[in-house]
Amino acid sequence: MNKKEVFSIGVMSGTSLDGVDLVYVKFEKNNYSDFKILQATTIPYSLEWKQMLQNAIHSSGKELENLNVIYGKYLGVIIHNFMSNYKIKNIDFIASHGHTILHEPEKGITLQIGSGKEIAKITKQKVVCDFRTQDVKLGGQGAPLVPIGDKLLFGKYRFCLNLGGFSNISFDKNEERIAYDICPVNIVLNFYANKIGLDYDASGKVALGGEINQQLLKKLNSLNFYKKEPPKSLGLEWVQQEVFPLINSLEKDIPSILRTFVEHIAIQISKVIVNNNSILVTGGGFFNSFLMKQIEKHSNVKIEENNKEIINYKEALVFAFLGLLKIDNQVNCFKSVTGAEKDHSSGVIFIP
Numbered sequence: 001m002n003k004k005e006v007f008s009i010g011v012m013s014g015t016s017l018d019g020v021d022l023v024y025v026k027f028e029k030n031n032y033s034d035f036k037i038l039q040a041t042t043i044p045y046s047l048e049w050k051q052m053l054q055n056a057i058h059s060s061g062k063e064l065e066n067l068n069v070i071y072g073k074y075l076g077v078i079i080h081n082f083m084s085n086y087k088i089k090n091i092d093f094i095a096s097h098g099h100t101i102l103h104e105p106e107k108g109i110t111l112q113i114g115s116g117k118e119i120a121k122i123t124k125q126k127v128v129c130d131f132r133t134q135d136v137k138l139g140g141q142g143a144p145l146v147p148i149g150d151k152l153l154f155g156k157y158r159f160c161l162n163l164g165g166f167s168n169i170s171f172d173k174n175e176e177r178i179a180y181d182i183c184p185v186n187i188v189l190n191f192y193a194n195k196i197g198l199d200y201d202a203s204g205k206v207a208l209g210g211e212i213n214q215q216l217l218k219k220l221n222s223l224n225f226y227k228k229e230p231p232k233s234l235g236l237e238w239v240q241q242e243v244f245p246l247i248n249s250l251e252k253d254i255p256s257i258l259r260t261f262v263e264h265i266a267i268q269i270s271k272v273i274v275n276n277n278s279i280l281v282t283g284g285g286f287f288n289s290f291l292m293k294q295i296e297k298h299s300n301v302k303i304e305e306n307n308k309e310i311i312n313y314k315e316a317l318v319f320a321f322l323g324l325l326k327i328d329n330q331v332n333c334f335k336s337v338t339g340a341e342k343d344h345s346s347g348v349i350f351i352p
C-alpha cells in the first residue's frame with residue numbers, strides 16, 4: 001500500500017469463546033510501533049453461537065463449509081455495525097482471524113472459519129483472513145502468530161507475556177524471536193473456581209485465603225513439561241492427564257488449591273523473566289492482582305500498568321497488523337516461532 005498512514009479493523013475470536021474482539025487502528029508505516037487504537041469493543045456470543053462453535057468440531061466437511069459461510073455473514077454484520085456505530089469511514093482493509101475449529105498441524109490440518117468472501121461482500125471492504133493455513137502447509141505449527149506483532153509493535157519490551165488459558169511468552173534470543181507456553185493459568189484457576197460457583201477467582205481473593213500445599217507445589221514444579229526446551233506448547237489434554245489428577249490426589253480445599261497453583265504459576269514464570277522489568281503483560285490474568293503480586297515477588301520485577309485496550313485487545317490488534325504485512329507482501333510468520341521451512345507472508349485477500 002502506497003500510504004504512510006493505514007487504517008484497519010482487526011477481528012479476533014479467541015479460544016475462550018467469550019466473544020468477538022474488534023479494534024479500529026491506525027498504523028504508521030514509517031514506524032510500526034507508533035500505532036493508535038481508535039476504537040475497540042467485544043461483542044459477546046449468544047449461547048447459541050457458543051454452542052455452534054463448540055460443537056463444530058464434530059461436523060462433516062459439508063456442514064463446516066456451511067458454517068464457514070453463515071459465520072462469515074455473522075462477522076460481516078458485526079463489523080458493519082461496528083463501523084456504523086462508531087461512524088468509521090476511513091478503512092484500508094479488514095483483517096479477520098476467524099474462529100479456530102480444527103487445529104492438528106502434525107496432520108497438516110488447521111481450520112479457521114468465517115468466510116472472508118462474505119465479510120467483504122457485507123462490509124464492501126478488502127478483507128484478509130486465513131492466516132494459519134499456509135504456515136501449516138510449510139511444515140509449521142500455524143501458531144502462535146502473535147509474536148511478530150510483539151516484536152514489531154511492542155519491541156520496546158524485553159518480554160511479552162500473555163496470561164490467558166495458558167501463559168505464553170515471546171522474546172528475542174540470539175536475534176531470533178522465540179515463543180512458547182510456560183504453564184497453565186486460567187484454565188486451571190477457573191476450573192477450581194467453578195467448583196465453588198464462581199466463573200473465576202476475581203482478583204485472586206479466594207487464593208489469598210488459602211494455604212500453600214508444599215507437597216503439591218513440589219510435584220507441580222517437577223512435571224516433565226518444565227524440563228523440556230522450547231519451542232513447546234500445552235493443551236487441555238495435558239492438563240486433564242497430568243495436572244488435575246495430581247491436584248485432586250493431594251488437596252481438597254479449593255482456596256488452598258488456588259493458592260498453591262498461583263504460587264506454581266509465579267515460580268514457573270519467574271524462571272523466564274527474573275530481574276527484568278521490561279515486560280508487557282496482557283490477557284485476563286493481568287486482572288488477577290494477587291497472581292500479579294506473586295509473579296512480581298518471585299521474579300523480583302515491577303510490572304507496569306498498561307492501558308486496558310492493549311491488555312484486552314492485543315490479539316485483534318496484531319491480526320490487523322498481520323493483514324497489513326500480508327497486503328504489503330512482507331513476512332508475517334517467523335519460522336523461528338512456528339517451525340515452518342521459511343519465513344513467509346501468510347493470509348488470503350478478498351476484494352469486495
Ligand SMILES: Nc1ncnc2c1ncn2[C@@H]1O[C@H](COP(=O)(O)OP(=O)(O)OP(=O)(O)O)[C@@H](O)[C@H]1O
Binds near residue numbers: 016204284
Ligand atoms: N478481575 C479478574 N480477576 C481474576 N481473573 C480474571 C479477572 N478478569 C479476567 N480474569 C481471568 O481472565 C480470563 C479471561 O482471559 P483471556 O480473555 O485472556 O482468556 P482466553 O481468551 O481464554 O485466552 P487465550 O485464548 O489467549 O488462552 C477469565 O476467564 C479469568 O480467568
Ligand SMILES: CC(=O)N[C@H]1[C@@H]2OC[C@@H](O2)[C@@H](O)[C@@H]1O[C@H](C)C(=O)O
Binds near residue numbers: 015142143147315
Ligand atoms: C490454532 C489457534 O487458534 N491457536 C490459538 C490458541 O489461542 C491461544 C494459543 O492457542 C495460540 O497459539 C493461538 O492464538 C494466538 C492468537 C496466536 O496465534 O498467537
